[in-house]
Amino acid sequence: MENHKNGRGEEVSIRADKLTKQYGDFIAANAISFEVYKGEIFGFLGANGAGKTTAMRMLCGLSTPSSGSATIAGFDVYKETEEIKKNIGYMSQKFSLYEDLTILENIRFYGGIYGLSRGELREKSAALIARLGLQGEANKLVASLPLGWKQKLAFSVAVLHQPRIVFLDEPTGGVDPVTRRQFWDLIYQAADQGVTIFVTTHYMDEAEYCNRISIMVDGSIAALDTPHRLKQQFGVASMDEVFYQLAREAKRADG
Amino acid sequence: MTQFTTFIKKEFYHVLRDRKTLLILFGMPVVQILIFGFALTNEVKNSKIVIADEAKDEVSTAIIRKIEASRYFEIEKAVANRQQIETVFKEGKVKVALLFPANFSKDLLHQNKAQVQILADATDPNHATALTNYLSSILQDYQSELNENQAIPYRIVPETRMLYNPQLKGAHNFVPGVMALVLMLVCVMMTAISIVKEKETGTMEVLLVSPFKPVLVILSKAIPYLILSLVNVGSILLLSVFVLDLPINGSLPLLLAESTLFIITCLTLGIFISIKTASQQTAMLISLMGMLLPTMLFSGFMFPIENMPIPLQVISNIIPAKWYYLIVKDIMIKGLGFEAIWKETLILVGITLFLFAISLKSFKIRLA
Known part of the structure; x- marks a missing residue:
C-alpha cells in the first residue's frame, strides 16, 4: 500500500482516472476522475440517472468499465476483481438482509461467505450484537426489527469482515433524521478505525456529514470538495442550494 | 467449501421457514x-353387465343369481353368445360381460375345473x-362356498379379456x-422464484459483490431443491406402491438415477428463467404457463402424442417431460x-447441457 500515496502523504484507497461506462450511444459515466483517502468519508451525490450507480458498480467490480482506469485498495478493477471483492464491504439501499433469517443467522451467513472461520464468527457476532445492544433479539427474525435497526445491522454486517473500503448505496432511505444521525455514528466509528467510506445519498443533511463530496451531473463529476468549501464556492448557505444549482443544469431526464 | 455449506444451510432455512410453500411442496x-388414483377410479356400483349363458345349468344359474344379488352389478340383459356381447358393448352402455361355455357344469363336475x-x-x-376384479371375486366367493364340504376342490377359472385396449394403456x-x-413444478418454479427473490430484495447484489463465486450462488440455490425433489420422488413412489398397488417393475436405482437427471434438467430450466426475469410474479407466470402447460399437453401423459398433428408431434420433442415420462413408464x-x-x-x-450452456452464457452477459 505504501506506493499508493498522494502528494500530501495520505494513503489512497480509491483512485479513478477517466473512468467511463458506455452503453451503445449512451455514456452513463463520462471520464470520471477522483481519489478517496484512507479513513475518509466520501459522499457521492447526484440526481437519479446522473450515473452514481453505474460508477459505483464499476468500483465494486460488478461491471467492467468501457475505458479509463481505477484501483480499489490498490487493486485493478479490470484484472483483480477477486482481490477487490475480498477487501470491500457493500450495503445497498434495500439493506439486503434476509427477513426470514434471524439476526444471528444473517450475521453468520454473511460472515460465512466472506470466509470467516467458525471461531472468528462466534466472537465477532457476539461482539456485534453487544455493540448494537441486540442481546435479547439475536434469535428473532430480522423481519420483526424496525427499519432503523435493520439498517444499522446491515451496515455492521457489511463491515464484519473488516474491509478496507465500504460502499454504501443510499443506505438510509426511508428513515427519519434522528435515526439517520444514529446510523452516521456507526459510520464515524468505522471511519475512525481507518475504514474508507464511499456513500451515495439523496439527503443533503447527510452530505454535510461527509469529509468530501462529489456531485455528478449527466455522467460527469460537476463539483468535488469539502461541503464547507463547496458552499463558499457557490456562495450559498446550504448543500441543498449547491446541489440545486448544479442539478438544474442537467440535461438528462430525471429517471 | 465451508462458504458453500454456509450458503446451502441458509437456503434450507428459507425453504423450511416458509410453511405455506413447504405445505404445497410436499402436499402437492x-x-x-x-386425486388421480382415486377420484378417477370411481367406485363401481350397479354397473350394467350382460351375461351369455350357453350352459344354462344349475351352477351357472346359481352364479348369475349371486351376481344379481350383489350391489355392484345390475344385469342388463341375457344374450345368447359372444357375438351378441360385442354388439351390446358397441352401444356403449355396458362395460362388462360374463360368458359361460356350453359344457360349464359338466367340466366342473367331471374335471373339477371349468x-x-x-x-x-x-x-x-x-x-x-375394477369391474373384472369385482366379478372375479364373486366367482371366487361362489367357488369357496362350493368347496366347503368337498374333498377335491372345484375350480372356476375366469379368463379375462380386455377388449379394445388389451394392454390397459393409460391405467x-x-x-x-x-x-x-x-x-x-417444484424444480422449475421454486428455483426460479428463489433466485429472482434475491434479485428483488437486493441481496443478490450483495452476494455478487462478495468473494463468493456467482456460479456457486446459483449452484447452492439448486442443491436444496434437488434434495427436496428427491424426497418428492420417494413419496410418490411409496404412495404408488403401497396405496395404489402399482409396483415398480424395473430397477429402483435406475429409476432414481433417471429422476435425478430430470430434476437437474428442471433446475437448469428454473435457473435460466430466473436469469431472464426480474420479478417473482414474472418468474412464476413463465414457469406455470411456459413450462407446466406444455408439460401437461405434450408429455403424452394426458393426450396421446401419436394422435396429434405432425407439427405438434415435432414440438413435443423439445419438452423434457416427454422423455422423462417415457423413461419412467418403461422402467x-x-x-x-x-x-x-x-x-x-x-x-x-443433451437438453440439460444445452440449457446449462445458455444459462451460463446469459448469466455472464448480465454480470458484465
Whole structure:
C-alpha cells in the first residue's frame, strides 16, 4: 500500500482516472476522475440517472468499465476483481438482509461467505450484537426489527469482515433524521478505525456529514470538495442550494 | 467449501421457514396422486353387465343369481353368445360381460375345473380393471362356498379379456405423469422464484459483490431443491406402491438415477428463467404457463402424442417431460432396463447441457 500515496502523504484507497461506462450511444459515466483517502468519508451525490450507480458498480467490480482506469485498495478493477471483492464491504439501499433469517443467522451467513472461520464468527457476532445492544433479539427474525435497526445491522454486517473500503448505496432511505444521525455514528466509528467510506445519498443533511463530496451531473463529476468549501464556492448557505444549482443544469431526464 | 455449506444451510432455512410453500411442496404430490388414483377410479356400483349363458345349468344359474344379488352389478340383459356381447358393448352402455361355455357344469363336475370368460370394454382401463376384479371375486366367493364340504376342490377359472385396449394403456400411466408434473413444478418454479427473490430484495447484489463465486450462488440455490425433489420422488413412489398397488417393475436405482437427471434438467430450466426475469410474479407466470402447460399437453401423459398433428408431434420433442415420462413408464410399468431407454436418457442429457450452456452464457452477459 505504501506506493499508493498522494502528494500530501495520505494513503489512497480509491483512485479513478477517466473512468467511463458506455452503453451503445449512451455514456452513463463520462471520464470520471477522483481519489478517496484512507479513513475518509466520501459522499457521492447526484440526481437519479446522473450515473452514481453505474460508477459505483464499476468500483465494486460488478461491471467492467468501457475505458479509463481505477484501483480499489490498490487493486485493478479490470484484472483483480477477486482481490477487490475480498477487501470491500457493500450495503445497498434495500439493506439486503434476509427477513426470514434471524439476526444471528444473517450475521453468520454473511460472515460465512466472506470466509470467516467458525471461531472468528462466534466472537465477532457476539461482539456485534453487544455493540448494537441486540442481546435479547439475536434469535428473532430480522423481519420483526424496525427499519432503523435493520439498517444499522446491515451496515455492521457489511463491515464484519473488516474491509478496507465500504460502499454504501443510499443506505438510509426511508428513515427519519434522528435515526439517520444514529446510523452516521456507526459510520464515524468505522471511519475512525481507518475504514474508507464511499456513500451515495439523496439527503443533503447527510452530505454535510461527509469529509468530501462529489456531485455528478449527466455522467460527469460537476463539483468535488469539502461541503464547507463547496458552499463558499457557490456562495450559498446550504448543500441543498449547491446541489440545486448544479442539478438544474442537467440535461438528462430525471429517471 | 465451508462458504458453500454456509450458503446451502441458509437456503434450507428459507425453504423450511416458509410453511405455506413447504405445505404445497410436499402436499402437492400426495394430493395429485390421490386425486388421480382415486377420484378417477370411481367406485363401481350397479354397473350394467350382460351375461351369455350357453350352459344354462344349475351352477351357472346359481352364479348369475349371486351376481344379481350383489350391489355392484345390475344385469342388463341375457344374450345368447359372444357375438351378441360385442354388439351390446358397441352401444356403449355396458362395460362388462360374463360368458359361460356350453359344457360349464359338466367340466366342473367331471374335471373339477371349468372356465368362464370375462370380457371387459377397456377403453377406460381403470374402470375395466375394477369391474373384472369385482366379478372375479364373486366367482371366487361362489367357488369357496362350493368347496366347503368337498374333498377335491372345484375350480372356476375366469379368463379375462380386455377388449379394445388389451394392454390397459393409460391405467397407471398417471403415476409417471404426476412425477413429471410435480418435478417440473417444484424444480422449475421454486428455483426460479428463489433466485429472482434475491434479485428483488437486493441481496443478490450483495452476494455478487462478495468473494463468493456467482456460479456457486446459483449452484447452492439448486442443491436444496434437488434434495427436496428427491424426497418428492420417494413419496410418490411409496404412495404408488403401497396405496395404489402399482409396483415398480424395473430397477429402483435406475429409476432414481433417471429422476435425478430430470430434476437437474428442471433446475437448469428454473435457473435460466430466473436469469431472464426480474420479478417473482414474472418468474412464476413463465414457469406455470411456459413450462407446466406444455408439460401437461405434450408429455403424452394426458393426450396421446401419436394422435396429434405432425407439427405438434415435432414440438413435443423439445419438452423434457416427454422423455422423462417415457423413461419412467418403461422402467416402472414395463420393467425395462437401461438398454431400452438409453436414447431417451441421451436426449435428456443433451437438453440439460444445452440449457446449462445458455444459462451460463446469459448469466455472464448480465454480470458484465
